[in-house]
Amino acid sequence: MDELQCPACGETENLVGRENGDLIEVTCERCDQQWDRDPHALPTCHRCDGNDMEGAVKAIVEKSRGSQLSIVATQVVYLCRICDESILASYRVGRSPLMPDQLPTQ
Ligand SMILES: [Zn+2]
Ligand SMILES: [Zn+2]
Numbered sequence: 001m002d003e004l005q006c007p008a009c010g011e012t013e014n015l016v017g018r019e020n021g022d023l024i025e026v027t028c029e030r031c032d033q034q035w036d037r038d039p040h041a042l043p044t045c046h047r048c049d050g051n052d053m054e055g056a057v058k059a060i061v062e063k064s065r066g067s068q069l070s071i072v073a074t075q076v077v078y079l080c081r082i083c084d085e086s087i088l089a090s091y092r093v094g095r096s097p098l099m100p101d102q103l104p105t106q
C-alpha cells in the first residue's frame with residue numbers, strides 16, 4: 001500500500017485516522033473530506049485484478065428544478081491507475097468531483 005492520500009485534494013500529511021470498528025475513518029484536515037479505509041482489504045480493480053488504486057471523489061447528483069443537476073453528496077471511489085489512467089490524469093488536474101456514469105434522467 002502506498003501512502004495515504006486525500007482523494008479530494010491530494011493532501012498526504014494532514015490526515016487524521018480514527019478507528020471505527022474494522023474500518024479507519026480518515027479525515028483530511030485541509031479540506032474536511034472524510035472517508036473510510038479498510039486496513040484489511042485493499043481496494044482491487046475488478047478489471048485487471050491489480051491493486052494499484054487511487055482514490056477520487058465522485059459526485060452524487062440529483063436533478064433539481066428545471067433541468068439543472070446539482071451535486072447533493074460525494075463519495076470516495078477507487079480508480080485503477082492502469083485501467084482508469086486517463087480518468088485519473090484529468091481528475092488530478094482540477095480535482096473536481098467525477099460525474100456519475102449515469103445521470104438521472106427524470
Ligand atoms: Zn483533502
Ligand atoms: Zn485495472
